[in-house]
Amino acid sequence: MSEENKIQEEQPEILKKKLEELLSREIKSKTPLPDNERGIFASSLLELFNNLSIDYAFKAGELVEWKTDLKNKVRPRINEPAIVVKILDEPVFDEKQDSGSPYFREPLDMIIGILEDNGLMLFHVDKRRFKPYQSE
Numbered sequence: 695m696s697e698e699n700k701i702q703e704e705q706p707e708i709l710k711k712k713l714e715e716l717l718s719r720e721i722k723s724k725t726p727l728p729d730n731e732r733g734i735f736a737s738s739l740l741e742l743f744n745n746l747s748i749d750y751a752f753k754a755g756e757l758v759e760w761k762t763d764l765k766n767k768v769r770p771r772i773n774e775p776a777i778v779v780k781i782l783d784e785p786v787f788d789e790k791q792d793s794g795s796p797y798f799r800e801p802l803d804m805i806i807g808i809l810e811d812n813g814l815m816l817f818h819v820d821k822r823r824f825k826p827y828q829s830e
Contacts (some may be wrong), residue, residue, distance in 0.1 A: 760772060764823040785801035787801065
């Protein structure tokens with residue numbers, strides 16, 4: 695079977711999965727949080743906020759990785775090191791995002807590089823979501 699045929703066969707399954715995810719998210723957004731989960735959510739929110747609030751003074755050339763549970767982009771992957779290319783004096787903001795998006799007014803104040811098949815790929819990110827890379 696050719697690669698093209700394989701992709702065509704997989705597309706309906708991928709679409710079905712995406713639709714199920716969207717529907718599940720829609721239902722979840724309209725369902726009240728059960729009383730027995732409120733405390734768990736509150737403590738998780740405080741923990742994530744405290745983690746986001748830890749400020750590191752990154753420098754160009756330093757290796758970084760996502761802080762636990764603060765990854766909000768496709769790349770770098772969890773546990774994938776990235777290199778700080780530049781810390782911006784003034785953050786940039788994605789002007790295409792509206793207030794209903796979690797990316798609205800997110801301060802993109804650090805440029806990182808990751809290793810890709812064709813070399814170094816650069817991304818603008820929110821440095822609060824990163825920590826120094828810890829090798830094993």
